[in-house]
Amino acid sequence: MTYIFIYVGLASVQFVVMAIATQLLSVGIIRTARKIHSEAFEKIIHAPLSFFDTNPLGRILNRFSKDVDALDNNLWMTLNDILYTLLIVMGSISMILIFFPSLSLLILPLAGLYYFFSGYYRSTSRELKRLDSTLRSNLYAYFTESLTGMATLKAYKRVDRAIRINQEKMDSSNRPYYLSLAGSRWIASRLQLLGASLMFMTAVFVVGARNTVNAATAGLVFSYLARTGGDMNWVVQCFATFENNMNSAERLIHYIKNLPQEPSTATSPHRQPPLSPFWPSEGSLEFKNVTLRYRPDLPPVLRDISFSIQAGHKVGVVGRTGAGKSSLIQALFLLSELDAGSQIVLDGVDTQTIGTADLRPHIAIIPQDPVLFEGTFRYNLDPLGRHKEQELWQVLETSDLKSYVQAQEGGLDAVVSAKGENLSVGQRQLVCLSRALLAKCKIVILDEATASVDMATDVLIQRAIRSEFADATVMTIAHRINTIIDYDRILVMHDGEVAEYDTPQALLQDPHSIFSSLVNESGVLSR
Numbered sequence: 206m207t208y209i210f211i212y213v214g215l216a217s218v219q220f221v222v223m224a225i226a227t228q229l230l231s232v233g234i235i236r237t238a239r240k241i242h243s244e245a246f247e248k249i250i251h252a253p254l255s256f257f258d259t260n261p262l263g264r265i266l267n268r269f270s271k272d273v274d275a276l277d278n279n280l281w282m283t284l285n286d287i288l289y290t291l292l293i294v295m296g297s298i299s300m301i302l303i304f305f306p307s308l309s310l311l312i313l314p315l316a317g318l319y320y321f322f323s324g325y326y327r328s329t330s331r332e333l334k335r336l337d338s339t340l341r342s343n344l345y346a347y348f349t350e351s352l353t354g355m356a357t358l359k360a361y362k363r364v365d366r367a368i369r370i371n372q373e374k375m376d377s378s379n380r381p382y383y384l385s386l387a388g389s390r391w392i393a394s395r396l397q398l399l400g401a402s403l404m405f406m407t408a409v410f411v412v413g414a415r416n417t418v419n420a421a422t423a424g425l426v427f428s429y430l431a432r433t434g435g436d437m438n439w440v441v442q443c444f445a446t447f448e449n450n451m452n453s454a455e456r457l458i459h460y461i462k463n464l465p466q467e468p469s470t471a472t473s474p475h476r477q478p479p480l481s482p483f484w485p486s487e488g489s490l491e492f493k494n495v496t497l498r499y500r501p502d503l504p505p506v507l508r509d510i511s512f513s514i515q516a517g518h519k520v521g522v523v524g525r526t527g528a529g530k531s532s533l534i535q536a537l538f539l540l541s542e543l544d545a546g547s548q549i550v551l552d553g554v555d556t557q558t559i560g561t562a563d564l565r566p567h568i569a570i571i572p573q574d575p576v577l578f579e580g581t582f583r584y585n586l587d588p589l590g591r592h593k594e595q596e597l598w599q600v601l602e603t604s605d606l607k608s609y610v611q612a613q614e615g616g617l618d619a620v621v622s623a624k625g626e627n628l629s630v631g632q633r634q635l636v637c638l639s640r641a642l643l644a645k646c647k648i649v650i651l652d653e654a655t656a657s658v659d660m661a662t663d664v665l666i667q668r669a670i671r672s673e674f675a676d677a678t679v680m681t682i683a684h685r686i687n688t689i690i691d692y693d694r695i696l697v698m699h700d701g702e703v704a705e706y707d708t709p710q711a712l713l714q715d716p717h718s719i720f721s722s723l724v725n726e727s728g729v730l731s732r
């Protein structure tokens with residue numbers, strides 16, 4: 206009867222402790238996990254472009270798929286398992302020690318061996334997990350690269366090679382997994398042996414003391430001991446899995462602590478003088494000693510550039526490929542950090558002293574490589590739903606897209622697929638033009654914006670820019686000289702510096718100017 210009470214008492218205590226502890230731990234871990242992965246995601250969103258230049262997409266995807274899954278779903282379950290099994294093992298050992306205290310002399314060396322084996326296994330398992338994560342990132346990176354470059358692989362008949370490399374990477378990424386399975390068997394066999402030794406020694410002790418030991422006591426102890434070997438193994442396995450899952454947490458926390466960040470999105474509330482809600486009202490722009498490099502370890506691509514643009518002026522930016530034309534835009538949007546001493550002043554405000562959320566929406570851009578979001582035409586034109594339907598149709602008409610959108614099923618609500626892939630590059634640029642028209646910004650940037658449209662559409666866009674952006678400051682990076690020949694100013698970039706900056710007429714008067722040679726090459730004036 207006493208044994209039944211002891212048994213039921215121990216089991217009840219175990220159950221209650223277990224229930225409370227797991228509940229508290231699970232809630233705590235789930236909350237912390239959510240906090241970690243949302244903070245890591247926020248850091249990624251605000252990482253500078255140089256981070257994405259140097260980190261393959263596969264590596265980032267691995268962290269936000271496998272590691273987040275380990276943190277969100279596996280960590281608390283493993284901890285529950287550890288707690289549960291540990292309580293059972295401790296219960297069994299306590300039971301032996303209560304009834305046979307002298308057996309503690311045998312249990313101590315076994316505990317030492319247990320500690321040694323489990324430490325050896327855990328450190329190996331941890332490294333294997335690290336290796337697994339690295340090789341998996343490598344595999345993901347190759348996979349995403351192959352998908353992105355599928356057209357090139359097919360064009361150069363390199364699909365078989367890509368399949369072979371993918372298989373090789375798959376094989377090598379599976380190696381740590383097989384090794385970790387082998388490691389599990391290694392530890393299991395040793396711990397089962399330790400459990401069996403404990404059982405054997407207890408049996409020898411019980412047989413030796415058969416005249417003093419009650420048969421019921423011996424039965425109770427053996428019933429607990431029978432599963433101790435397996436349980437001890439399970440505790441180590443769970444502990445190793447727990448440590449491995451903590452490795453995922455460590456990788457996400459590394460992002461939280463070490464990821465470089467873009468300048469702050471919000472303007473400081475203590476900024477003096479406070480930013481006017483009507484800024485920028487004119488659109489004057491001044492670059493003062495601007496030096497920009499894409500990464501701290503790279504040479505500058507803009508070198509001590511200074512020029513100013515009067516409000517409302519139309520400026521054409523020209524130069525040979527790689528001269529730094531697009532980098533001017535990077536600097537203007539503060540997409541890369543400027544070197545110390547650089548200033549870009551927009552309507553009297555140094556753009557580095559305000560948050561990017563106050564700067565970027567005030568500059569409209571029609572980029573060289575336009576990307577639309579998955580959704581509808583309406584969403585892509587007016588994501589914040591601030592404009593009336595009539596205004597949307599009006600800008601579509603100005604950019605010659607109205608009839609196309611009307612012909613689509615759903616009109617403004619017709620589907621635009623991810624990246625705008627169901628539209629031609631030219632049409633995507635026209636959607637960007639419509640969006641810029643709608644935003645009515647004081648600064649408009651066109652980066653080779655008409656590179657992908659036919660001549661007639663190019664003329665239409667240029668006309669729209671002249672009429673609709675008459676009051677705005679426009680900077681056009683031009684590949685067709687004829688589109689900017691009547692602009693107010695021409696900025697000629699050469700090797701990261703401003704080589705020439707004047708009216709087109711003044712630059713053309715000098716037959717040795719770079720602009721004159723570009724015009725002669727294009728044959729614009731002879732047409």
Ligand SMILES: Nc1ncnc2c1ncn2[C@@H]1O[C@H](COP(=O)(O)OP(=O)(O)OP(=O)(O)O)[C@@H](O)[C@H]1O
Nearest residue numbers: 258499503506524525526527528529530531532533
């Ligand atoms: N993401 C980047 N990381 C590192 N260097 C870059 C990056 N983008 C551009 N560069 C370098 O900056 C320099 C200027 O490039 P930029 O794109 O500004 O030239 P561009 O005049 O616009 O050329 P293009 O007319 O061919 O578009 C080039 O030497 C280029 O190699």
